Amino acid sequence: MPINAIVLAAGEGTRMKSRHPKVAHKLLDKPLVWWTVDAARKAGADRIIVVVGNGADEVRAIFANDADVECVEQTERLGTGHAVRCVRDAIGGFEGPTVVLYGDTPLVKPETIKSLVDETREHHNACTVLTMRPPNPTGYGRIKRADDGSVLAIVEHKDCTPEEQETLTECNSGMYCFCGGRLTANIDKIGTNNAQGEYYLTDMVDIFVGMGEPVNALLVEDYTQMLGVNSRFQLATAAKLMQLRINERLMDEGVTMLDPNQVWVGAEVTVGRDTELLPQTMLWGTTSVGEDCVIGPNTRLTNVQVADGTSVEETVGYDTVIESGVTVGPRAYLRPGTHLLEGSHVGTHVEIKNSTIGQGSKVPHLSYIGDTTMGSGVNIGAGSITCNYDGKHKSPTTIGNDVFIGSDTMMVAPVTIGDGALVGASSCITSDVPANALALERSRQQVIEGWAAERRKRMQEED
Ligand code: UD1
Numbered sequence: 001m002p003i004n005a006i007v008l009a010a011g012e013g014t015r016m017k018s019r020h021p022k023v024a025h026k027l028l029d030k031p032l033v034w035w036t037v038d039a040a041r042k043a044g045a046d047r048i049i050v051v052v053g054n055g056a057d058e059v060r061a062i063f064a065n066d067a068d069v070e071c072v073e074q075t076e077r078l079g080t081g082h083a084v085r086c087v088r089d090a091i092g093g094f095e096g097p098t099v100v101l102y103g104d105t106p107l108v109k110p111e112t113i114k115s116l117v118d119e120t121r122e123h124h125n126a127c128t129v130l131t132m133r134p135p136n137p138t139g140y141g142r143i144k145r146a147d148d149g150s151v152l153a154i155v156e157h158k159d160c161t162p163e164e165q166e167t168l169t170e171c172n173s174g175m176y177c178f179c180g181g182r183l184t185a186n187i188d189k190i191g192t193n194n195a196q197g198e199y200y201l202t203d204m205v206d207i208f209v210g211m212g213e214p215v216n217a218l219l220v221e222d223y224t225q226m227l228g229v230n231s232r233f234q235l236a237t238a239a240k241l242m243q244l245r246i247n248e249r250l251m252d253e254g255v256t257m258l259d260p261n262q263v264w265v266g267a268e269v270t271v272g273r274d275t276e277l278l279p280q281t282m283l284w285g286t287t288s289v290g291e292d293c294v295i296g297p298n299t300r301l302t303n304v305q306v307a308d309g310t311s312v313e314e315t316v317g318y319d320t321v322i323e324s325g326v327t328v329g330p331r332a333y334l335r336p337g338t339h340l341l342e343g344s345h346v347g348t349h350v351e352i353k354n355s356t357i358g359q360g361s362k363v364p365h366l367s368y369i370g371d372t373t374m375g376s377g378v379n380i381g382a383g384s385i386t387c388n389y390d391g392k393h394k395s396p397t398t399i400g401n402d403v404f405i406g407s408d409t410m411m412v413a414p415v416t417i418g419d420g421a422l423v424g425a426s427s428c429i430t431s432d433v434p435a436n437a438l439a440l441e442r443s444r445q446q447v448i449e450g451w452a453a454e455r456r457k458r459m460q461e462e463d
């Protein structure tokens with residue numbers, strides 16, 4: 001039987017004080033709700049249904065390219081039971097294990113969801129509730145058990161007697177696995193006779209117990225997996241836990257970190273063995289780093305592919321490919337479309353955009369290279385720039401193999417510099433340079449012997 005997952009994400013998130021829906025706020029490099037959906041997927045869910053409401057379009061957009069995720073809109077927020085009923089109405093019912101999760105609870109682990117499904121299957125439960133014992137149970141629904149320990153009901157905090165609030169310390173995490181068929185058949189039995197006048201999904205427990213259907217609770221020792229995000233402080237708290245979880249996994253896999261509190265690695269990033277991540281490094285998006293690299297300090301790479309044996313120091317990079325043995329930085333800026341071939345070097349205060357730097361070629365200091373194709377063995381002198389933009393159009397620059405560009409050269413594009421050519425320092429190159437030629441564009445130097453000494457003498461006499 002396929003596994004369904006329903007992710008409740010229609011809530012307002014008033015405490016975020018934001019124009020955006022709570023679940024669209026980023027935790028590391030992904031929206032909050034993405035993490036729950038990812039955990040469901042990794043637990044084996046075949047069909048994932050996200051209940052959207054507040055800021056529905058923004059939440060839908062997060063999953064626009066995910067074929068296994070569909071969104072169902074809950075136009076009125078009448079409670080967790082109502083949210084699941086909206087899904088039933090929209091898709092016509094569930095079959096197979098049906099997990100319910102929250103879009104604002106990003107830390108739940110796939111293995112926890114899996115054990116919830118296994119427990120439900122093994123005992124043919126109508127419902128298995130995931131429970132926890134948090135240090136402060138205030139606000140949570142409480143698990144009420146019979147003398148023999150079997151689960152009787154979930155009583156919301158506000159519906160508990162003062163004594164129950166004290167003594168019932170096992171809490172509802174808000175995550176469940178239902179038998180889809182029995183959930184579909186009985187969800188309409190939920191009413192609104194409670195302190196908040198809402199349709200409580202928690203009432204399904206009471207309903208099933210009354211029908212003699214098997215219901216069970218699965219206690220999770222690590223309550224931090226159930227931490228919900230309601231405020232920006234809680235968002236930061238969850239991000240810290242996720243950061244350390246990811247970093248611990250990477251270190252287990254052979255990555256070195258001087259200080260894992262100062263390294264942030266996104267959900268889908270990969271890092272190879274014996275690579276060192278130095279403080280204040282952020283790796284986001286589809287970034288992948290090979291083996292034996294040194295990344296950081298102070299480096300942010302987004303969608304950057306870094307091959308083995310590469311060093312990237314104090315650098316910001318986007319949508320870039322870095323081949324093996326390349327050295328970058330300190331303080332380089334790699335913009336989309338940059339491709340640094342094997343053994344090349346991009347040095348300090350250098351910006352590269354939409355350009356290929358050839359094998360072993362060097363752009364060591366204070367340069368801008370844009371819309372350029374560069375061959376191998378090239379040396380670009382300090383302060384040299386491709387003038388690729390005339391205020392309206394972008395134009396390409398082509399630099400052949402083994403070209404030497406003197407310092408402070410302006411290459412006014414479109415322009416081609418042939419293989420083995422040499423450009424004298426401080427030239428403004430506006431037309432093509434043939435292979436193996438020297439191009440020099442600067443006025444001839446004047447030398448007046450003794451002029452400076454005479455001036456000094458004149459100035460002393462004036463005093
Ligand atoms: C719920 C549980 C409570 C549990 C707690 C754990 C109920 C009645 N209570 O309480 O037993 O201890 O979670 O955190 O279920 N949502 C919708 N549509 C709605 C209502 C809620 O999508 O109409 C979503 C919210 O966006 C949120 C989640 O469901 O992500 C939980 O809703 P919330 O009202 O915060 O439930 P709690 O009061 O926390």
Ligand code: MG
Pocket residue numbers: none
């Ligand atoms: Mg509530």
